Every structure is written in structure tokens, then in C-alpha cells.
Amino acid sequence: MMAVEEKKSYCTQSQKETLINLMREKENEPILSGKFSATFTFKDARSKRQNIASILNSAPGASKDWKLWKKKWQDLRFKAKKKKSDQVKHARGTGGGPPLDTKYDTTNELILSTIAPTAITGYMNVNETPIDFQFASIDEKDEPTDMNEEYVQGEANEIVLDDHIYSKENIVP
Known part of the structure; x- marks a missing residue:
């Protein structure tokens, strides 16, 4: 009980x-x-x-x-x-x-x-530190490439990455 x-x-x-x-x-x-x-x-x-x-x-x-x-x-x-x-x-x-x-x-x-x-x-007499963000422009040729774009450029069984071609046969045993 x-x-x-x-x-x-x-x-x-x-x-x-x-x-x-x-x-x-x-x-x-x-x-x-x-x-x-x-x-x-x-x-x-x-x-x-x-x-x-x-x-x-x-x-x-x-x-x-x-x-x-x-x-x-x-x-x-x-x-x-x-x-x-x-x-x-x-x-x-x-x-x-x-x-x-x-x-x-x-x-x-x-x-x-x-x-x-x-x-x-809280602390009443503490000032916040000012923050200044500066952004630099990026040239178009320096932009990182999209892996999907490189994949589309190759054949269906190949992947192009950093100017190297990887085929499906080399990746999968």
C-alpha cells in the first residue's frame, strides 16, 4: 500500500x-x-x-x-x-x-x-565600446566558385573540383 x-x-x-x-x-x-x-x-x-x-x-x-x-x-x-x-x-x-x-x-x-x-x-557608468565594421570589395575573378557549377560543367559520371576530374569509377570501388 x-x-x-x-x-x-x-x-x-x-x-x-x-x-x-x-x-x-x-x-x-x-x-x-x-x-x-x-x-x-x-x-x-x-x-x-x-x-x-x-x-x-x-x-x-x-x-x-x-x-x-x-x-x-x-x-x-x-x-x-x-x-x-x-x-x-x-x-x-x-x-x-x-x-x-x-x-x-x-x-x-x-x-x-x-x-x-x-x-x-547593472553597471551604470560603463560605456559600450564603439564597433566600426569595414567591408572590402571582392573582385569577380577572386570570388569562390560554386561546386554545383563545376559539377554541371563535367559529364554525369565526373566531378570537376579544383581543376581535377574525378570519375565515378575512381571513387567507388
Whole structure:
């Protein structure tokens, strides 16, 4: 008999806010960067994430392991970043029209404070390098010949290629 999977409860607003506040703490900055070093290893990150998961699981709402809470944080960051980058992209666009109707709640603003501005807007003071294409004309006699034209010039059982005649008998044993 198949085991019936229990429906997992959703993350509550208070759990989201707690997760955001925990991730914004100074001691959790290495987790935000995602860079490991001799002083901050994967084991350290896992330990910190397990501590965060135990705090979040003690609150009413969803109960998840540290990997699922990590995924929840990534999803929250992605949605906040996408919303903000869409707004910036719309503001840079040409043409008229009303501004993009984007409402940010305090949780989105707190999440955005953990993301570097260049990750959202790009580099603002970088000019693109101009590219100048120059095309040279080709003399008619220097143009490459079409193999189909050369094939048509020979007999049905011969192929002419680079002034050499290849017969069907020489190619096929």
C-alpha cells in the first residue's frame, strides 16, 4: 500500500520575516556571498543554515530541513530582484506610457538590501565600446566558385573540383 504524503504547510509571513532578518544579520553575511574560504567552509555554512532552520521550525507554520529553507531564501531573493530589475528596465525603456505599477512591501525592501545594486541595475557608468565594421570589395575573378557549377560543367559520371576530374569509377570501388 502506498504511503500517503502529508501536505506540507506553507511558510507563514512571520517565518518569512524571521528568515529575512536572520539572513541580514552580520554573522550570516558569508552565507549571502556564497563564497567559501579557509575561514568559512561548506560545513560552516551548513551549520549556520541548520541553526536558522531550527529557529524557523520552532515558529508556527512550515517545518522544513535546512536545504528547503535555503531554497525558500533563494526564491524570495529571486522574486524581489526580478521585480526591481523589471522596474529599472521599464524606466530605462524608450517611449512614453505610465510608470510600471510595482508595489514593494517591507519584506521586498529588506531582501533587496542584501543584494548588491549592480546585480539589479547593472553597471551604470560603463560605456559600450564603439564597433566600426569595414567591408572590402571582392573582385569577380577572386570570388569562390560554386561546386554545383563545376559539377554541371563535367559529364554525369565526373566531378570537376579544383581543376581535377574525378570519375565515378575512381571513387567507388
